[in-house]
Amino acid sequence: MAVALHRVASGGTFSPVDGVDFPTASDAHVRLSEERPRQTGAGRLSVVERRILQLTSEGYSTEEIAGQLGIASAATVRSHTRNIREKLGARTLSHAVALWLLGDGD
Template structure:
């Protein structure tokens, strides 16, 4: 990035950080996006494609209400090519850069209907958070004006905004010790409704070992029971549903 872009980025991040509320931060961010013709945006984590409760992963819904209602009622999330590409991509991309020949019929329908609702093109910034899985900040409009030189600026702003609305403070993240991979795996199964006996069978360990792990998890997370531990682990992004 050139000096002018760096100064613009620094000023924008400073303004967002100084915002007295998340609503004000969103207003600032939205104003910056409008400079490039981007009038609607969404900030969300990306759960597994078959997750029927995918909408719970939305951190901020700035889509047009009509489009979001259609997107949800039509089950577009399960076929959205942008969401699918974000799970694998490391770099931001414009919607029109998706390989049209590789889209499924349902994927093409998602993009065609988005255009009908005034979302003819847009940008996706994939974000990959350790332990929490993939996420995305995406924005669109009927006419996008994003020159290649602006991509690094928009990417940095989107990543910063995601952290602003989606991640806890440093003190929250440092509360307690991190879970081990085995403890996360075990708690993930608990979050999916599995009992101690179920987990014992799935992982090939004794019920005593499962209960020992659960005690360690509760102690690390300062939780009174498994359900409480699941909530705290989700908030810390140690597991996802």
């Protein structure tokens, strides 16, 4: 155990099985960032964020959305809407809904 901890702490890897090697955390991060293109706009929205946008576009209030989605607090819905605006580059929630409906948030 001490050998494994020492190797990992110094930036290496450890495998208890001979012949099985793992990439370092740094190498794995680089590989994953190269394999997965960065998402922009609506592609970055979570399922919950998309559902919140849909319900907002249908005219539901923050409190009603919280109730429908089983979210404990309207404040949590507001946090989601802040994240939505940031991800879509929208100035307001109405702007975010418009971008999303028009497909400009993709």
